[in-house]
Amino acid sequence: MARAAEIVTGISSAELAVPAVPKIEIKDLSKIYNGRNGDVVALQNTNLTINENEFVCVVGPSGCGKTTLLNIIAGLEHASSGSVTVDGKEVKGPGKERGVVFQQYALFPWKTVLKNVEFGLKLRGYSKAERRERAEHYIEMVGLKDFAQAYPKELSGGMKQRVAIARAYAVQPEVLLMDEPFGALDAQTRAQLQEELLNTWQSEKRTCFFITHDVEEAVILAQKVIVMSARPGRIKEIINVDIPYPRNQATKLDERFIQIKNEIWEKVYREYMEYKK
Secondary structure (H helix, E strand, O other), X not given: XXXXXXXXXXXXXXXXXXXXXXXXXXXXXXXXXEEOOEEEEEEEEEEEEEOOOOEEEEEOOOOOOHHHHHHHHHOOOOOOEEEEEEOOEEOOOOXXXXXXXXXXXXXXXXXXXXXXXXXXXXXXXXXXXXXXXXXXXXXXXXXXHHHOOOOHHHOOHHHHHHHHHHHHHHOOXXXXXXXXXXXXXXXXXXHHHHHHHHHHHHHHOOEEEEEOXXXXXXXXXXXXXXXXXXXXXXXXXXXXXXXXXXXXXXXXXXXXXXXXXXXXXXXXXXXXXXHHO
């Protein structure tokens, strides 16, 4: 049988036997904060596997450890126990293969859009010509070509977030970590950026780990939605979103979309009520 597979596929039986290494693997992860009023267990025995180019959204009640989990994957915080690996290598700090986009845009107010997007490239030693070419490409990709010389104070909230996304993409991270990047935006801008992010993800191919409080946003974006439990945070359930791409705002009217959204909302609300007890 193995020989037959080798003949048909051109892949040796030894290669067939080797499982693919997950892009991100979280094993028995726990995080305890030591406070003046005692220890707070933010994460407890958390386990999760994310494959290459997979789009995963994480939802759950406030305080369930979503941002803590993202920060540990990013290397911005250390776990109390357990491990996080990216491509089989343990995360011990920030790395160029991981880019982060926060809810707060964190743009340099004294730099233009172009210079903000170029910033990470400059730190990595790209030449002036390379920085400009790559920055202009991603600025155009997020629809801000005409604002390359504008300063952050001249931009709307949605435009600032596009700059932050362009800056993250410009350094070409393999993993994009996003912590409620659209949370502070109005509904129309949020919907527009959801579609733009999906278009960018489909064309650029990155592994995306996206935190949101908005169940509808999770379902429109993700291939998998991770529901976390109330504190201490654990992976309560993983829901596959079996809705084909490309998706857009019209997808939200689809019967299957509504069914999945309601299913996830019920689980999140149940965890929220547990948290309130």
